[in-house]
Amino acid sequence: MFDPVAIAPGTDMKHRRRLLKRVLITALCFVLVWPFVAWAAARFLHVSQQVASADAIVVLSGPSTYVERNAWAAKLYHERRAPLVVVSNEGLLSGWSASDERNLYFYELAARRLQQHGVASNDIRVVSDIGAGTYQESLRLCEFAGAQQWKRILIVTSAYHSRRALWSIQRACKDKPIQIGMESPPPGWQTPAPASWWLHKSGWRLVAAEYVKMVYYRWHY
Numbered sequence: 001m002f003d004p005v006a007i008a009p010g011t012d013m014k015h016r017r018r019l020l021k022r023v024l025i026t027a028l029c030f031v032l033v034w035p036f037v038a039w040a041a042a043r044f045l046h047v048s049q050q051v052a053s054a055d056a057i058v059v060l061s062g063p064s065t066y067v068e069r070n071a072w073a074a075k076l077y078h079e080r081r082a083p084l085v086v087v088s089n090e091g092l093l094s095g096w097s098a099s100d101e102r103n104l105y106f107y108e109l110a111a112r113r114l115q116q117h118g119v120a121s122n123d124i125r126v127v128s129d130i131g132a133g134t135y136q137e138s139l140r141l142c143e144f145a146g147a148q149q150w151k152r153i154l155i156v157t158s159a160y161h162s163r164r165a166l167w168s169i170q171r172a173c174k175d176k177p178i179q180i181g182m183e184s185p186p187p188g189w190q191t192p193a194p195a196s197w198w199l200h201k202s203g204w205r206l207v208a209a210e211y212v213k214m215v216y217y218r219w220h221y
Contacts, residue, residue: 034198035195038198038207039195041211042160042195042197042207043194045159045160045161045162045164045207045210046159046163046187046194047162047166047182048162048182048183049180049181049182051152051179051181053080053081053082053152054081054150054153054154054181055082055083055150055152055153056125056145056148056150056153057073057076057081057082057084057086057154057156058085058141058145058153058156059073059085059087059157060134060137060155060157060161060165061087061088061090061092061107061110061130062157062161063094063106064202065158065161065190065191066106066110066113067113067189067190068191069110069156069157069158069185070087071117072156072183073156074114074117076154077114077118077119078118081154084124084125085119085123085124086124086125086127086141086144087110087114087124087125087127088107089107089127089129089130090107090130090132090137091105092105092106093105094106107126127140134161134164134168135217135221137168138168138169138171138172139172141153141172142169142172142173145176145178151179152179152180153178153180154181154182154183155169155180155181155182156183157182158184158185158206159184159185159191160187160191160210161184161206161210162182162184163210163214164210164213164214164217166180166182168217168221192207
């Protein structure tokens with residue numbers, strides 16, 4: 001009877017060693033390459049589109065990053081990039097405010113943050129009836145901009161949200177003669193840095209999950 005083990009003793013052990021070596025080499029390559037892949041994936045999400053001046057700066061809603069978004073909008077306002085700042089009332093409540101004795105809406109926090117950074121209260125506009133999701137918000141903002149007869153708007157959002165946000169606002173405003181600009185605060189403030197996002201739980205929500213959302217948006221809208 002033919003017995004391969006008898007002919008080639010230790011063959012199975014050699015095969016296992018080769019397999020283990022390949023696994024270790026693959027794992028080592030992954031460890032060495034992954035940080036560059038992760039950095040590139042994060043950087044790809046960050047886009048900007050310049051517009052010299054605008055009729056209004058529009059801050060997209062985002063409870064987890066409203067501080068950096070509104071601080072950046074105030075910076076652009078002081079640079080005279082636009083005379084007005086628009087915030088969205090998406091109907092979301094924040095935590096309890098002891099001084100106000102109630103839960104403030106995030107749009108109220110956004111407006112207060114803008115004023116703390118020197119934006120005049122008369123230069124702040126609030127857009128209500130915002131639907132859930134970036135695309136629905138974009139539709140409402142485009143409707144509002146059209147009603148105001150604005151020709152140029154400068155969108156402010158977080159860096160990792162900017163690619164999907166720009167696609168959404170451009171698609172929502174495609175039938176309106178509105179020029180769209182896009183700017184974002186650099187990541188690393190309320191969001192993880194591109195080189196280390198994968199080390200944070202929030203990074204997987206802000207970066208990895210963003211790719212899932214982009215695929216869904218392209219398919220659904």
